Amino acid sequence: MCEVPVPVSLLKKSYDEELQKTAAAIRHQLAKGGERPYREVLDVSCADGQSKGMAPNTFMRQVLAACLYPELLQDDSLPVDVRQRAESMLGACDGGSVGAYSDTCGNDRVLASVSEFISRRDGGLAADPKHTHLYITSGHQRGLMVILKLLACGRGQTQQQPAVLIPEPHPHTLPRLLDVIGLAALPYRLQEDRGWGLEKTELQRVIQAAGGRYNPRAIYIPNPGDPTGHVQDRRTIRQVIEFAAEENLLLLVDEVYQDCVFGEGCEFLSYKRALFEMGPASSGAVKMASFNSLSNGTLGECGLRAGYMELVNFEDAVLPFVEILLMGDISPPVIGQVGLDVMARPPCPGEPSYSRYIQVEVMCCKNILRENAAKGRSLLNSLPGVNCPPVRGGVYLYTHLTLPQVVGIHAGLVYCQRFLEEEGVCLGLTECGDSSAIGTCCYLRICILMPTHKLCDLLRRLASFHLRFLLRRLASFHPLNLLPSEAPGVISPAHP
The missing domain is CATH 3.90.1150.10 (Aspartate Aminotransferase, domain 1)
Incomplete structure (x- = not known):
């Protein structure tokens, strides 16, 4: 039984x-x-690394300072690429000021930077507007909350409680979020003795055990693992995607630690890249929401409150409801969006700030x-x-x-x-x-x-x-x- x-x-x-x-x-x-x-x-x-003594990234803070106090653009002590970035960001803001609202879904300039970032990360895979939609959010949990609310509202006529499969162990903030929204959390067990690995048979066990009491709507996947620190390989990711397709589950992919992979022989593979590598049968059918944040990882700007959410294969009829739920924030914090733009579009080789940004500060954090x-x-x-x-x-x-x-x-x-x-x-x-x-x-x-x-x-x-x-x-x-x-x-x- x-x-x-x-x-x-x-x-x-x-x-x-x-x-x-x-x-x-x-x-x-x-x-x-x-x-x-x-x-x-x-x-x-x-x-929160900065509360523990981690220094903020220099290029990030210089751009933020120049956007907040444009008089600094006349200061030759700032590197030229910092001033160019700040001028470009201010030019993309209404009224040329970070004190103005942006669009509810994010500044167009920042959305373009994030789209290019995802494409570079995934080996040139373009963000096809027919399949994917980007939203800037005030932190990745804000985006997750929006999608969870949609799942809770879409229970239809069934008396079964909508549920989300979540890993055991799981991020410590997740259960309360699900409880507040009214979704049951169905835990699937990660295998501690195998480096917190995940097997498809365990996911199938949870679905079978749910019986008629719960209505599983989604599966939550943190990769890299939070708090376990495991990094999923291609085999595991493909199995999870296949399982989601078989059970008609939405993939909720938390990838906020994607730039914090340091294990020997490990590399980060996004769920989106793996999904599209599996061919049209999966890439056009499996629904996915992935999340990233400026708060987590090597930059660790927790106080700026910015992240992004990418939706894959969502029906057009659903998208207006996403925007309606995001409208509660009026707009994501604009200064946070400036930081997100820096994360998505870091200094390039040959620019004055490149060496310090990549080789000194980002690599130092990983080390x-x-x-x-x-x-x-x-x-x-x-x-x-x-x-x-x-x-x-x-x-x-x-x-x-x-x-x-x-x-x-x-x-x-x-x-x-x-x-x-x-x-x-x-x-x-x-x-x-x-x-x-x-x-x-x-x-x-x-x-x-x-x-x-x-x-x-x-x-x-x-x-x-x-x-x-x-x-x-x-x-x-x-x-x-x-x-x-x-x-x-x-x-x-x-x-x-």
């Missing part, structure tokens, strides 16, 4: 919100002059990710009860933590809260869905998009804490007398 899928919000319990509340309380204490063995809280649960992943895995895998699988892309170390039974039913939360209180570091946390492991097994999400010296300091603190934590619990824990200071949500002074 097939296991009936359970909405992921019921299947797994995330304690990220609880930890964020604790982190906020500690920050408040520090601001009031409270004494702690640290001066600030470092949040490594999210992919930092590669080095941090190696250092992090080496240290974590040396600790008792810790296993960090290989990471080939993305910005996280997704780490399996197994704690002794004596720690208690909220072991993962107690562990992360004590680490936060004693060392000032906020980890991402997900409890295991297996009921036999709840309380003793969890996954830690650690962002590695930060200067290497900061990561090394974090790792030293984590290793020291981990051993202290295990020794204290094994020596003093009594299963019927959980210390009040270790109850979830309670902050107590750090102790040695």
Whole structure:
């Protein structure tokens, strides 16, 4: 008998919100002059690299500065290609100002840059207007939300709850988004012992188990994986596309970490390129929405709020509804669109800013990710009860933590809260869905998009804490007398 899928919000319990509340309380204490063995809280649960000390890209910031303050265009200290880019962007804005609205779907100049970027990425594959449609959005989740709302509204006369297949593990923000919109989340399991690989048989299992209770409408695919850091190969991508065609599912492809592939022998292959390589039977039939963002990856401009969404093989009758839902924003942030244009159209060889942009800053960021992943895995895998699988892309170390039974039913939360209180570091946390492991097994999400010296300091603190934590619990824990200071949500002074 097939296991009936359970909405992921019921299947797994995330304690990220609880930890964020604790982190906020500690920050408040520090601001009031409270004494702690640290001066600030470092949040490594999210992919905001600049909050962790990563420097912004120079060309990006120079263009933004000149667009915001056009008097700088007369300043010879700015490279000529910066001034040319800023003049071109201002010329594409209404009134020659980034303070004016753009079109709801994005500035035409930026849309053209994104279209050319996709074509270069996919080996010259053109964005055929008969099959594809581009939209600039205020972050990739805004575009995802629009498509999910369309799926939720299109349930028709059926009493089945519309559902989306999502990976297990999944991005930590995804379940709440689905819950708010009213879509069930049907988890398909990635295989940890195979580098978080995906098999078509697992997808078929989920569809069969859904039975008559759910109406699967789409499958969500993050590639590179978020938070697992796996990178799908051509075989896997083709199998997923074939599965989507067989089950008439919309492909929701999250590709925000496409420029963060650093594993040896790995390369990013877009779902769109793989789709069109499979020939007309698939390229003209399978519907796909793909997403990218300025917030994630090597540029990491989270605060500018810009991304794009490409729709493939959507019916013309659906497109007006996409625009209607996007109209709630009036227009995407224009200064974010300037940043997106830089991402899509970086300096070219021979231009003054090319060497620093590509060879110094972008490649430096990738090298930092590669080095941090190696250092992090080496240290974590040396600790008792810790296993960090290989990471080939993305910005996280997704780490399996197994704690002794004596720690208690909220072991993962107690562990992360004590680490936060004693060392000032906020980890991402997900409890295991297996009921036999709840309380003793969890996954830690650690962002590695930060200067290497900061990561090394974090790792030293984590290793020291981990051993202290295990020794204290094994020596003093009594299963019927959980210390009040270790109850979830309670902050107590750090102790040695």
